[in-house]
Amino acid sequence: MSYKRILTIQDISCVGQCSLTVALPVLSASGNEACILPSAVLSTHTGGFKGYTFHDLTDDFPAVAKHWISEKIDFDAFYTGYLGSLRQIDLVNDIVNSPLAKKDSLFVVDPVLGDNGVLYKGFNAEIVAAMRRLIKRADIIIPNITEACQLTDTEYRTDFDKEYIRGIVGKLQQIMGRGKTIVMTGVGFNPNETGVGVFSDGEEFYYPHIKLDKNVSGTGDIFASAFIGALLNGHDTKKSATIAADFTLLSIKETVKNPAHWYGVKFETVLGEYIRMLGR
Ligand code: PXL
Numbered sequence: 001m002s003y004k005r006i007l008t009i010q011d012i013s014c015v016g017q018c019s020l021t022v023a024l025p026v027l028s029a030s031g032n033e034a035c036i037l038p039s040a041v042l043s044t045h046t047g048g049f050k051g052y053t054f055h056d057l058t059d060d061f062p063a064v065a066k067h068w069i070s071e072k073i074d075f076d077a078f079y080t081g082y083l084g085s086l087r088q089i090d091l092v093n094d095i096v097n098s099p100l101a102k103k104d105s106l107f108v109v110d111p112v113l114g115d116n117g118v119l120y121k122g123f124n125a126e127i128v129a130a131m132r133r134l135i136k137r138a139d140i141i142i143p144n145i146t147e148a149c150q151l152t153d154t155e156y157r158t159d160f161d162k163e164y165i166r167g168i169v170g171k172l173q174q175i176m177g178r179g180k181t182i183v184m185t186g187v188g189f190n191p192n193e194t195g196v197g198v199f200s201d202g203e204e205f206y207y208p209h210i211k212l213d214k215n216v217s218g219t220g221d222i223f224a225s226a227f228i229g230a231l232l233n234g235h236d237t238k239k240s241a242t243i244a245a246d247f248t249l250l251s252i253k254e255t256v257k258n259p260a261h262w263y264g265v266k267f268e269t270v271l272g273e274y275i276r277m278l279g280r
Helices: 022-031 058-072 086-096 125-135 145-152 160-178 219-232 237-256 266-280
Strands: 004-014 034-042 054-056 075-080 103-110 181-185 191-200 203-210
Touching: 004 022, 004 219, 022 034, 022 160, 022 219, 022 266, 034 058, 054 181, 058 086, 058 181, 075 086, 075 219, 075 237, 086 103, 086 125, 103 125, 125 145, 125 160, 125 266, 145 181, 160 181, 160 191, 181 219, 181 237, 191 237, 219 237, 219 266
Parallel strands: 004 034, 004 075, 075 103
Antiparallel strands: 034 054, 181 191, 191 203
């Protein structure tokens, strides 16, 4: 069975079940080696807690990368999530273009920028522009509708049809170029439905599923980590998106059992199901 080394670059929100506290366990459960480059350390995520601390780690990036290069370490895949500063986004570009990447290393960007039509706290148009530069280099991106709209200067809508989605996908494909895949979350065509769309050169695939009334930080990170874990197990992008959507939904179902659990998604109790879905 293949065993890949992946580097994930995103923040540590110490409490809050998102970013690295989700990516590490999920990627490890996928049976691969998960290495991390923390982009920032926060006491909690920014989605609902007040007065959180934020310690930016951008300045550490060049020395960490230099050390790894001197140790001849390289990665089969890179996965970026929440990036805390402008300069950091450009440094990530340097990392994926350095000897840390092999010729055929996979580069997946979850362009974490916002949700429900608005940017996360602390983000602005400059960050969006930097993320637009980063996705040019990516093989696969995993935006939600808000992020896809931000990246393409499209008006955000909650009620839409396939033509609207195709319009956004067309603009993303223009930015990214040919041979790339867009995995868009939050794509549902009626009020009780959401789902995921997978788009690559002229091909589209939709996986609709029920919409649960629970909108919390970290859902996108669970989806992205589970998707990449499935890819690293040899599943194609459509099957990986299906597995990730099923696992995310299962995690949300666990969460709604306890209405007091407002800040994150309880994925831990269903990690075993994820491993089973991977066919491991
Ligand atoms: O899950 C996305 C995310 C990641 N990191 C931080 C966040 C959020 C969303 O709120 O605040 C710090």
